[in-house]
Amino acid sequence: MAMGVERLGPRLWRVVSRSGRVFHMRPIRPEDAPALQRAFVAQKPEDRKLRLLSAIPRLPDRMALRFCTVDGVRDAALVLVDDAAPGELFGGARLMRDGEPGTQAGERAEFAVSVASGLQGEGLGRMALETVFALGAEMGIRRVWGSVSRGNEGMRALARRLGMTERADPDDRTLVICEKTLAPDGGAATAG
Ligand SMILES: CC(C)(COP(=O)(O)OP(=O)(O)OC[C@H]1O[C@@H](n2cnc3c(N)ncnc32)[C@H](O)[C@@H]1OP(=O)(O)O)[C@@H](O)C(=O)NCCC(=O)NCCS
Numbered sequence: 155m156a157m158g159v160e161r162l163g164p165r166l167w168r169v170v171s172r173s174g175r176v177f178h179m180r181p182i183r184p185e186d187a188p189a190l191q192r193a194f195v196a197q198k199p200e201d202r203k204l205r206l207l208s209a210i211p212r213l214p215d216r217m218a219l220r221f222c223t224v225d226g227v228r229d230a231a232l233v234l235v236d237d238a239a240p241g242e243l244f245g246g247a248r249l250m251r252d253g254e255p256g257t258q259a260g261e262r263a264e265f266a267v268s269v270a271s272g273l274q275g276e277g278l279g280r281m282a283l284e285t286v287f288a289l290g291a292e293m294g295i296r297r298v299w300g301s302v303s304r305g306n307e308g309m310r311a312l313a314r315r316l317g318m319t320e321r322a323d324p325d326d327r328t329l330v331i332c333e334k335t336l337a338p339d340g341g342a343a344t345a346g
Contacts, residue, residue: 159281165226167285169234171276177244179285182231186243187218193243194218198271204306205268207329224248228259230289234269234278245269247282249290249298261296267309279312287316291336299333301326 155176160168167179182190194202194213203209213221224231231248249263265286269279287298301323302309313320313332323329 157277157281159285167232169278169281169285171273171278173276175236175273175276177234177236177278179232179234179246179282181226182222182224182233182246182248184219184222186233187215187222189241189243190222191215191218193245193270196270197268201268201271204303204309205266207301207303227293229263230286230293232282232286232289234282244273245278245282247279247286249286249295251295259294261294263290263295263298265298265300267312274308279308280315283312283316287336291338295336296338297333297335299331301329302332304328304330 155170155174157170157172157174159170159179162168162178165181169177169179171177191213195211197205199209199211202211221231229248229250231246233246234244236242236244245268247265247267249265251259251263253260265283267279267283267286269276269282290298300309300313302313304327310320310330310332316334318332318334320330320332323331
């Protein structure tokens with residue numbers, strides 16, 4: 155089966171990894187909080203640190219619930235699930251608009267992406283991010299950005315692969331900011 159993403163519905167995708175494993179991708183839900191905590195603990199410590207830019211060993215209940223409570227209008231978060239492993243999460247990507255919740259939704263959003271440590275290199279991070287960018291464009295998001303550790307070669311390579319530009323974070327020299335403008339149709343985006 156060829157690697158790729160197929161949209162099955164407005165908020166449902168079928169994702170085939172490089173090795174042919176089939177996943178579905180759907181919006182995260184509050185009920186996913188315990189699974190998100192399990193997935194977080196199962197990550198290699200270095201991957202946990204790269205994702206949150208902090209070394210916490212587990213996601214506190216309130217933080218997990220917050221990560222799983224996403225309205226799909228202002229913000230978007232998609233998770234990878236496998237029908238053969240119900241109740242487990244294998245990764246995902248999100249876009250959180252700048253500004254406090256409750257303020258007017260702007261056109262800029264911060265991205266984040268994560269893939270289970272044992273499933274990396276299968277194209278899942280790229281497909282999850284591309285899908286959430288396309289969805290974000292439909293939601294009116296025009297520019298996406300993310301803070302990435304300088305040492306995070308994988309994420310920096312993925313950002314380049316997706317046509318993002320990179321600049322030094324003026325506030326933290328251990329970080330770079332990767333960003334790009336989304337095409338309104340979510341397709342090929344302009345670099346820069
Ligand atoms: C960064 C991360 C999401 C990448 O996910 P992934 O599923 O392993 O990446 P993919 O297999 O989709 O790779 C996509 C592209 O990125 C590049 N890439 C990914 N990891 C790489 C690495 N370690 N070294 C070099 N290039 C890499 C490749 O060029 C690849 O291109 P290809 O599709 O043509 O092969 C994953 O490593 C991860 O979860 N890391 C920990 C959390 C994190 O760092 N999140 C980012 C913070 S916002």
